[in-house]
């Protein structure tokens with residue numbers, strides 16, 4: 355049994371006045387999605403829970419069956435995993451920006467003139483040694499990068515150094531204990547609260563100190579670096595500071611195959627989604643021409659999915675472009691791109707047993723951001739209880755047989771349809 359799970363990032367929407375109060379999905383010509391809806395079982399899905407607008411990272415954790423409230427502390431670890439860094443539970447990871455500070459230490463460009471080639475700077479930063487921990491710095495796309503600290507007694511409960519605005523100094527990183535600490539394996543729950551609080555505070559203080567030391571050393575190395583001297587000679591802003599944000603601790607995720615008996619693979623362009631899938635134990639491949647926007651090569655992604663389905667139980671095919679169009683408030687672009695996605699589905703009808711089409715969250719063009727509106731979902735394949743839904747759209751699916759499910763229910767439902775599930779009880 356083989357299953358294809360298509361996640362159309364940010365596909366669903368609210369009624370749009372310029373589309374005669376229909377949604378982009380409702381107005382788009384989608385013969386394949388409609389066929390799946392007609393022959394499958396449909397419903398609505400709240401990726402996390404009703405009323406909570408999901409991020410792409412938390413939504414994908416949920417769609418892979420994990421409870422994001424138990425495993426998610428910040429975006430850093432998923433970016434780092436997406437960048438291909440080998441991570442272990444307990445590592446602490448951050449998102450990083452190459453930035454420009456002036457002689458008085460004020461941030462004048464948070465993106466260092468959108469610098470592209472940071473490879474020599476990455477190499478220079480690898481020389482930094484921090485006492486008692488291992489540090490990995492990896493550049494990603496453009497001015498971005500990730501920082502990972504490996505060692506014992508580290509904490510994700512620290513503040514950002516990124517002031518999130520220009521004209522300000524980088525902030526000193528300080529302990530920032532959160533109201534609710536995500537429960538982690540290996541962190542004893544200490545009755546009485548106070549001892550645990552002191553432990554957390556000490557770990558946060560130690561981590562903050564190491565990060566401030568990293569920031570200082572990085573600045574010393576970068577400001578003297580040949581590449582930055584050259585940039586200054588050319589009148590370009592030097593990439594002389596690393597701003598840190600999005601601290602998170604790498605969670606212990608029980609691999610999907612162990613939990614659900616499904617050997618999975620992921621086809622995605624977005625590093626964040628790749629990172630979530632990698633940490634969940636999925637095979638993650640890079641596809642030439644996949645770009646994470648509406649210019650992506652959908653046929654190449656479909657072809658890669660078909661190839662992976664030869665030796666995997668399921669493939670998560672993530673398509674990003676609609677989210678971008680939603681953030682841009684561009685309803686027409688959403689309609690057109692939904693129609694293009696629909697076209698690639700036909701080739702799977704004969705080659706896989708189950709097809710799921712859904713979204714990770716809504717990105718309404720009127721909101722230009724993620725919203726908590728539930729997303730439509732269809733499951734097509736042998737044994738599904740076909741319902742009365744005739745077309746795939748936000749409102750049509752509301753009368754479907756799946757009712758309204760949570761994101762983390764989706765894969766267990768699919769695994770059960772594929773007869774991979776195990777009985778609970780005798």
Ligand SMILES: [Zn+2]
Pocket residue numbers: 364410677678681717724
């Ligand atoms: Zn988005």
